[in-house]
Amino acid sequence: MAVYGPGFLLGFLVFLGMQLLPPIMAECPLKLSGSNVTLAASLCSNNDDRGKCCRYINAFIAVSIAQYANSTSNLGVPSNLSDICLHSISQTLELYGVPRNATAFCGFGTKIPVNYECKGRTTVTQMLRSPKFIDVMENCKVPLSEESTCKKCLNAGIVYLHHLLGTEDNITLSTCRDATFAALASQVDDASAIGIASCFFQVQGLNILPVSEPSPSSTPKASPSPLVASSPSQHSLGLPISEKHHSYHLTMVPGIGIAVTAVAVMMLLVLIVLIRRKSKELLESENIDKKSSKSFPSTPPMRKFQEGAPSMFRKFSYKEIKKATETFNTIIGRGGFGTVYKAHFSDGLVAAVKRMNKVSEQGEHEFCREIVLLARLHHRHLVSLRGFCSEKHERFLMYEYMANGSLKDHLHSPNRTPLTWRTRVQIAIDVANALEYLHFYCDPPLCHRDIKSSNILLDESFRAKVADFGLAHASKDGSICFEAVNTDIRGTPGYMDPEYVVTQELTEKSDVYSYGVLLLEIVTARRAIQDTGIW
The missing domain is CATH 3.30.200.20 (Phosphorylase Kinase; domain 1)
Known part of the structure; x- marks a missing residue:
């Protein structure tokens, strides 16, 4: 392992610190609506409305990114402005009364980012040119105020994301969904963009007015907290986010320079210590693994x-x-x-x-x-x-081990002998029995979240067994209830309940929806999503 001199490391760290200064001087170009923030604050203050709170925060940030995309064609702010915008928006949310634990619960910055990179696509043009996006545009023509037109738009979006992503993690799915919205909303006027947001995120009451300066003689009527209304710093909310932090950045530059230098020196000292201990740590790594293995069974x-x-x-x-x-x-x-x-x-x-x-x-x-x-x-x-x-x-x-593989193999593989109708009916009954057990007889009850043909395995007698129930959701305290639970999006496009994709609130009805799709797949031997659309 090469050991560099202290002078080289110090020079490198100082150079790295200087590279961090220009982004700090930058300004966030996103503009929010004050009424949207106060609307979110009123929901986020109630723990029972946390699911709605997350959807509203996601929605009005997505609307602001769509406005930004309309003028720049970029699906979000550049990476060097990401931290600045996250800090600016977090401050704005807090000043308007949104609790910090609410933004942490919603995953602001991870699940709700300020730049939407979807499979390497970072611009509106790239999204519009991607395969199957034309189908989304055709099915998402405004107005989307009717429930039927909204569901048609959402289903088209699910099919598009399935072809684009395949099986990806839930954060990638959420980010690409938001990128799809931003690309659509950037092509229409502001009022139509709000209509699309109401459908995509199932929210009402959004608007596109900029944050307005509160009147000196009166406090905001919708302010959820008197402390927020009387805070002197709230007058800064009358400016766009970029102007609000301009003077703040100028006063912080000297302090940041000193802090970067101090951190560089401290990191140098830490690196010297780590380099000297590296060989010892490598020798002890095997012992650490053994200790970890031994300690595992001792947990309560x-x-x-x-x-x-x-x-x-x-x-x-x-x-x-x-x-x-x-x-x-x-x-x-x-x-x-x-x-x-x-x-x-x-x-x-x-x-x-x-x-x-x-x-x-x-x-x-x-x-x-x-x-x-x-x-x-x-x-x-x-x-x-x-x-x-x-x-x-x-x-x-x-x-x-299940000798006959998955139900998907028998339904869709060309070299397999077709299943008899008696076998298909028995498989459907077997899966229903498994779901009944998970929903009503487990302690605590569970939701599977990913019922599909590839998770139905067949033994040597073609008896069906449900697999991957490790994805199931149960409350950590072991409570036995089936109230709506706010969760990450998990599942497979085509089998997922569209309402679950929008609200991210899980109930046993989501499994029932997936089971219905599975029944159609068993009867018709067709995939849940075909290239020609949803059947």
């Missing part, structure tokens, strides 16, 4: 699990799995959460091993809690969990 959820788990369920070692999968060369499937291998263990067990993606940010306690939950699920129409492994920063789940 795992102790609870070990007391009541069946004997057939056990913890596997990484070495066992590597040998059983022939060094991970027996791939039988891939999904959004990992790769599946066929494994032959030395004791004769044949299992399907799911190797979780390394990008997962799931914590150890949460992973342990999910294993406890999955191990408690026992039903003849749910794929059984045989064991797990958590070693070498890897996580595996072992499921029973």
Whole structure:
């Protein structure tokens, strides 16, 4: 490992700090509507309306980006202005009464960004020229005030995103949905843009007026907090965001320069210490993995699990799995959460091993809690969990092996013998029994969220079992209820309830909708989404 001199590192860090100064001097070009912010504030102050709160914040930021795209053709601000705009908008939201914990709950900056990059597309022109976008424009012609025209527009958007993204994570799906809206709204006048936003985000009452300066003699009528109304800093909201922070930036430049220099010196000292310890850390990394593996079973959820788990369920070692999968060369499937291998263990067990993606940010306690939950699920129409492994920063789940593969293979593979009607009816009944168990007899009840033909597996007798119920949602406190829950968007286009895509509020009805699509797929042997459109 190359070790650079302190002079070189100090020079590099100072240069890096100087590169950070120009973006700080920049100004955010986005302009918000004051009435929109106060409307969001009134919703965000109520914990029961957090789902609506997130939709309103998402909507009025998307409208401001659409206005920006109308003049620049860019789907959001440049990357060097992203942090400035996030800070400016956060300050504006807070001054108008939106709680900080509400913006954190909504994922402002991650799930609700200020620049929409969708599969490398960063401009309106690139979105308009992408395949299938013409269908979205045809189905989203304003006005969209009627429920039927709005649903037609949303369905066209789902089909477009399915062709564009395939199976992507929920944040990418949300960002591309917002990019689709911005591209559409940038092509129409402001009033029509508000109409499209009302359909896309299921919100009412938005407008496109800029933030106005409050009257000195009166306080804003819609202000949710007297402190906000009387705050002297609120007069700055009468200016666009770019003007509001101009003087602030000028006064901060000297302090920032000093801070960057101090941070550079501190980082230099830290780097010297880290370089000296690097070789020692590399030698100890294996020991750290072993300690992590040993500590895993000692967590409270795992102790609870070990007391009541069946004997057939056990913890596997990484070495066992590597040998059983022939060094991970027996791939039988891939999904959004990992790769599946066929494994032959030395004791004769044949299992399907799911190797979780390394990008997962799931914590150890949460992973342990999910294993406890999955191990408690026992039903003849749910794929059984045989064991797990958590070693070498890897996580595996072992499921029973289903000899006849997935229902999708039998319905859509040309070389397969068509299923008989008796078998198809029995498969539909089996899946319904599994959903009934998840919805009504689990403790706590679960929503699957991704019912589709590829998640229906068939054993040697063509008995259907539902897989991937690890995606299911259950409250952390174990409460048994089925109230609407605000969640990330998860599922497969074509099977997802359009209302769930818009509101992000999950109920058991979303599974029922997906099951209805699955029934049509079983009867017609056609895919949920065809190139010619939705059937």
